[in-house]
Amino acid sequence: MAHHSEQHYNLEQRFDFTAATKKSIMTVLVIGAILLGIGIILGITGGGHEEAGEAGGHAFHWYERLYANLWINNVFFTGIAIVGVFFFAIQFAAQAGWSTPLLRVMLSFGYWLPFAGLLMLATFFIANHDLFHWTHAYLFDKNDPQYDSIIDGKGAFFFWPMEKGTFPIFFIVRMVLFFGLWVFFFKKFQQISDQEDQLGGNSHWFKMRSWSAFFLIFFAVSSSISAWDWVMSIDTHWFSTLFGWYVFASWFVSGLAAITLLTIFLKGRGYLEMINQNHIHDMGKFVFGFSIFWTYLWFSQFLLIYYANIPEESVYFIERLTSDVYGPFIFVNIGLNFFLPFLVLMTRDSKRHGVFLKLVCSILLVGHWIDFFLMVQPGTLGHNGGIGFMEVGMFLVFGSVVALVVLGGLAKKNLIAKNHPMLEESYHHHI
Amino acid sequence: MEKDTHFILGVYDDEDVLLQAVEKVRSTGVKIHEVFTPYPVHGLEDVLGYKRSRLPIAAFLFGILGTSLAMTMQFYMMRFDWPMIIGGKDYAAFPDFIPVGFEMTVLLAAFGMVGVFMISSNLKPWAQPRIFDERSSDDKHIMAIDLANNSTMEEEKIREILASSGATEINKKSFE
Numbered sequence: 228m229a230h231h232s233e234q235h236y237n238l239e240q241r242f243d244f245t246a247a248t249k250k251s252i253m254t255v256l257v258i259g260a261i262l263l264g265i266g267i268i269l270g271i272t273g274g275g276h277e278e279a280g281e282a283g284g285h286a287f288h289w290y291e292r293l294y295a296n297l298w299i300n301n302v303f304f305t306g307i308a309i310v311g312v313f314f315f316a317i318q319f320a321a322q323a324g325w326s327t328p329l330l331r332v333m334l335s336f337g338y339w340l341p342f343a344g345l346l347m348l349a350t351f352f353i354a355n356h357d358l359f360h361w362t363h364a365y366l367f368d369k370n371d372p373q374y375d376s377i378i379d380g381k382g383a384f385f386f387w388p389m390e391k392g393t394f395p396i397f398f399i400v401r402m403v404l405f406f407g408l409w410v411f412f413f414k415k416f417q418q419i420s421d422q423e424d425q426l427g428g429n430s431h432w433f434k435m436r437s438w439s440a441f442f443l444i445f446f447a448v449s450s451s452i453s454a455w456d457w458v459m460s461i462d463t464h465w466f467s468t469l470f471g472w473y474v475f476a477s478w479f480v481s482g483l484a485a486i487t488l489l490t491i492f493l494k495g496r497g498y499l500e501m502i503n504q505n506h507i508h509d510m511g512k513f514v515f516g517f518s519i520f521w522t523y524l525w526f527s528q529f530l531l532i533y534y535a536n537i538p539e540e541s542v543y544f545i546e547r548l549t550s551d552v553y554g555p556f557i558f559v560n561i562g563l564n565f566f567l568p569f570l571v572l573m574t575r576d577s578k579r580h581g582v583f584l585k586l587v588c589s590i591l592l593v594g595h596w597i598d599f600f601l602m603v604q605p606g607t608l609g610h611n612g613g614i615g616f617m618e619v620g621m622f623l624v625f626g627s628v629v630a631l632v633v634l635g636g637l638a639k640k641n642l643i644a645k646n647h648p649m650l651e652e653s654y655h656h657h658i
Numbered sequence: 659m660e661k662d663t664h665f666i667l668g669v670y671d672d673e674d675v676l677l678q679a680v681e682k683v684r685s686t687g688v689k690i691h692e693v694f695t696p697y698p699v700h701g702l703e704d705v706l707g708y709k710r711s712r713l714p715i716a717a718f719l720f721g722i723l724g725t726s727l728a729m730t731m732q733f734y735m736m737r738f739d740w741p742m743i744i745g746g747k748d749y750a751a752f753p754d755f756i757p758v759g760f761e762m763t764v765l766l767a768a769f770g771m772v773g774v775f776m777i778s779s780n781l782k783p784w785a786q787p788r789i790f791d792e793r794s795s796d797d798k799h800i801m802a803i804d805l806a807n808n809s810t811m812e813e814e815k816i817r818e819i820l821a822s823s824g825a826t827e828i829n830k831k832s833f834e
Contacts, residue, residue: 526756533753536745573718575710657700 236501236654238645242493244638252627252634259623266617267293287611294354295607296617300625301350302457303481303599305343306474307629310482311336312413313446316439319432324652325509328501330644331637332493333486334420337413338636339629344406347457351402358607361385361463364392378463385460401456405449412442420644427646450475458599461606465543467528474602476521480564481595483513484588489633491581498642504579505656511578514588518568521595522561546605552613553605556597563594596622664832665691666816667790668801668825673699676799679823680705683801686819688811691804694794713771713778720770721763728762729755788833801825 270289315333318326326333355362365371366378382391385398415438423431451471459470467473487510493499494507532540547553568587577583597614604612644650668683670676676699683690684707693702736742737750747754776782794800803816820828 530753530756534745534747575714 236643238641238643238650240498240642241640242496242498242634242638242642244634248634249631252630255623256627256631259620259625259627261620262616263620263624266615266620269616287608288357291354291357292608292611292617293621294350294357295604295612296621297346297350298354298358298457298607299596299599299603299618300621301343301346302603303596304339304625304629305347306478307482307485308336308339308343308633309409309446309450310478311486312340312409312416312442313450313479314482314486315416316412316442316446319436319439320443322436324649325506325656327647327649327653328499328643329486329490329506329510330647331420331640331642332489332499334413334416335489335633335637336482336485337410337416339632340406340410340413342628342632344402344410347402347406348399351399359460359463360606361460362395367392381463398456401452405453408445408449412438412445416442417640421640423644423646424641429648431646432648450478458602461603462543464539467532467540467543469524469528473521473524473528476517476524477595477598480514480517480521481592483510483517484591484595486510487514487584488588488592491585493642494581501643501654503656505658506653507581507584508575508579508658509656511572511584514584514591515568515572515578518564518572518591522565522569525561525564547601550605550610552610553601556601556614560594560597560601563590564598567591567594592626662832662834664805664830665790666803666805666813666820667827667829667831668803668820668823669791669793669827669829670799670801670824671797671826672824673799675824676801677701677705679801679820679825682823683803683819688803688816688819689807691802691807692790694790694800694802696795696797696799699799713775716774717767717771720774721767723770724762724764724766725759727766728759732758790831791829 267289270292311333315330315337317323318330318333351358360366361378361381363373365373366375367382368374369379379391383397385391385395386393387397389396416435419431419435419438423435454471454474458474459466487507490499490502490510491507494502529544532544535541547557567590571583571587572578577587600614600618668679670679673695676693676695680690680693680702684705690706693706695702732755733750741749743749744751744754790802791798791800801820803820805813805816808816817828
């Protein structure tokens with residue numbers, strides 16, 4: 228509009244990862260490490276007593292809980308990292324203009340991906356039997372009394388082309404392939420974005436759109452399969468056909484909450500001055516909408532299993548709902564991840580003001596961590612699990628390390644894609 | 659035939675001129691009845707000083723009504739009117755009620771919102787619409803000023819203000 232004065236923003240701005248910010252993140256890291264340490268000490272001194280009398284069951288060790296925690300957080304934060312890249316790609320596939328100043332913020336979460344991949348591999352090899360029941364060789368030996376025909380039937384999914392019960396080559400190849408290609412696409416997006424900064428023009432945008440489309444196709448398949456591999460295979464007997472989408476939805480909401488929080492944080496520091504309430508409003512809408520999407524999938528999974536009541540399916544919810552440890556968290560999960568964002572973010576004003584969004588997004592990050600806690604712990608730890616020092620400590624340690632890596636990466640490059648053809652459009656975003 | 663409401667109509671060719679004209683006219687104290695445009699003009703609501711629609715509140719209330727009706731209906735039917743055991747569940751198996759509850763919420767919120775919108779916008783079938791200027795559905799923007807609402811100001815003065823704000827034509831139209 229002609230009567231609006233032409234705006235001039237600083238497009239060369241760069242996030243300054245100050246010592247003070249680093250220090251406050253380090254403080255959280257240290258607090259987390261102390262809590263984790265207390266948890267480990269409590270585990271070493273207090274664990275293993277009640278299991279002594281269990282006939283046939285193996286004794287419970289404190290480190291199993293440590294492994295389970297590593298796995299929960301690694302799956303959770305991998306999700307946040309890849310959703311950053313995914314949401315970036317969505318902007319190009321959808322030819323979105325409003326989000327242009329946020330593109331580098333989204334993409335910066337991908338910096339965590341290489342670390343997440345290495346941690347995932349390492350944790351798998353260290354924890355092995357303690358996390359994944361299907362890794363035991365005796366399950367596939369027909370002469371063994373503990374032979375399990377159901378798991379034997381699923382064995383090829385992990386071990387092909389090797390013999391079942393040996394080395395899970397197919398599983399490992401998938402893990403390496405997914406992380407490898409995710410990191411490859413992340414680097415590719417960065418490279419094209421850097422070239423655009425230097426050369427300008429529209430050709431990089433078209434190039435990015437093509438690469439985004441390829442990434443989205445790959446991500447559609449890989450996100451589902453990684454959910455089966457890394458989460459659903461813990462409860463090896465059980466299966467749910469929409470589990471991939473359910474995990475993706477949880478990842479997506481967490482990722483959107485993290486992107487929103489980082490945007491509000493940067494805005495509070497005086498960066499991204501072209502981001503106004505309208506952009507924040509759109510992020511709020513995404514968080515609101517996909518919280519409902521997550522609930523829809525959670526409930527679809529639950530209702531069908533509850534209604535049909537087939538023992539091999541309903542065992543998953545019976546294990547959780549009848550447990551003293553996990554039962555209450557089912558309702559905490561629904562409360563934090565559905566009712567809270569649904570009721571708080573329903574009005575327009577709450578989506579336009581940072582205070583509400585900061586609150587809801589922070590709670591959502593905890594809420595979806597609880598969602599992953601409920602997916603992983605019952606199948607790995609049974610009644611020895613729960614939320615204690617170890618869980619809180621590990622979450623804080625992971626969270627602060629991810630924050631250090633992501634913010635460190637963000638500080639390396641300009642915050643704004645200054646030659647993006649839709650930058651001008653995003654200034655005038657108005658809803 | 660007695661004509662009892664009289665409007666001064668400013669006709670504008672360009673949306674940018676229109677937006678500035680609205681600001682200018684309002685700053686002189688003239689109250690604008692309505693502006694008619696052939697297509698949505700971005701920012702027009704803001705310069706007209708319109709308050710946000712309260713339609714979402716109506717939608718929310720109708721939605722809650724839908725949820726309550728659905729839950730009451732199902733609970734009454736399944737627990738008291740004709741108790742049935744389905745799939746070994748309790749008579750009042752709450753999770754089963756959620757899909758119907760959801761559908762009723764959406765249905766009543768949508769119907770309620772449409773109904774409230776039609777009533778508040780005077781879109782009843784027997785309503786006689788006032789056509790100010792047919793060109794507002796073609797290529798002209800029409801600013802309508804109700805003389806009864808601006809009784810403190812001379813008609814000539816209003817015409818002057820419109821002319822100086824860039825109106826290409828100034829007409830008068832009266833309705834019963």
